[in-house]
Amino acid sequence: MLYLIGMGLHDERDLSLKAVEALRGCERVYLESYTSCFNGDINRLQEMLGKEVVLLDRKDLEENPEENVLAGGEVGLIVMGDPMVATTHSDLVLRAREKGAEVKVIHSSSVYSAIAETGLQIYKFGRTTTIAYPEGDYFPKSPYEALKENHMRGLHTLLLLDVKADEGRYMTVNEGIKYLLMMEESCLQNQFKKDSKCVGVARLGGDTAIRYGTAEEVIKEEFGGPPHILIVPGKMHYMEEEMLKAYEV
Incomplete structure (x- = not known):
């Protein structure tokens, strides 16, 4: 299962309760850090979720997703704003489905x-x-x-x-x-x-x-x-x- 989760507009406090619950159940959690600006504290985010959060840049997500978010298992990808606004995340959904992975989107506030x-x-x-x-x-x-x-x-x-x-x-x-x-x-x-x-x-x-x-x-x-x-x-x-x-x- 791949969870695409909206962070909201500003920092980790904008995550919904539904998002936090899903992320706590994931084996691996990533934060996409290149389509917008995360103004929060990565350490506070990790404390909130009780697990490590790995930052991904454009190359990680667009060129090598099989090495991270599409590597299998229960995975959460946190995206600033709403996860389906940036077209790069639509591409990720298509690639996940091609691999037979289920995708769950948890929306959030957007510009x-x-x-x-x-x-x-x-x-x-x-x-x-x-x-x-x-x-x-x-x-x-x-x-x-x-x-x-x-x-x-x-x-x-x-x-x-x-x-x-x-x-x-x-x-x-x-x-x-x-x-x-x-x-x-x-x-x-x-x-x-x-x-x-x-x-x-x-x-x-x-x-x-x-x-x-x-x-x-x-x-x-x-x-x-x-x-x-x-x-x-x-x-x-x-x-x-x-x-x-x-x-x-």
């Missing part, structure tokens, strides 16, 4: 629901996209295209920010705004300028920081540690506007 804390209504979000760190000549403009597509429909855009856990790099709201402005300079389609409104969010589910204002204003704010996300609102209902006033800079 996709927690963003409602900003006051923006969930059903008014369009396609989600990720801003990636530029690498040499690699600087994908797909986030800008998603933003344009959502703007045309009056929808909000959730921009996830790049995570390179193996390098200790977690993109900040400030960097995300900078890269979007660079895309605007390149694409020139008036989708995101210095006077465009945006919402910067850090550490949902923990010591949350939310700031709302123009790109020029929000980029100057200090958001603290990861993880961060960026939201560009579309057409807003008056209640959304009222809710966001609490976070204006």
Whole structure:
């Protein structure tokens, strides 16, 4: 049996009672540490479960799962947020089933629901996209295209920010705004300028920081540690506007 278990948004205290019960019954427990940021204490987590928790990086899970989570027996894999949000975990489910293993998913809170804390209504979000760190000549403009597509429909855009856990790099709201402005300079389609409104969010589910204002204003704010996300609102209902006033800079 492979248990895919959502940690929730912040630390080990976000695990559900159902998740803790399942993990205590596992022979081996792993924590996937590269699709988001674990702000908890691995020692406290191990004390809570009464067993060792092994950290896995991208290579461990995507290239060599047969050496860890798919090695057989009762295995628990803890994932930040909800385990089925990242596509890499869908691939893991398929590979487990190919080996004849049963898979049990225990869901948890995710950024996709927690963003409602900003006051923006969930059903008014369009396609989600990720801003990636530029690498040499690699600087994908797909986030800008998603933003344009959502703007045309009056929808909000959730921009996830790049995570390179193996390098200790977690993109900040400030960097995300900078890269979007660079895309605007390149694409020139008036989708995101210095006077465009945006919402910067850090550490949902923990010591949350939310700031709302123009790109020029929000980029100057200090958001603290990861993880961060960026939201560009579309057409807003008056209640959304009222809710966001609490976070204006």
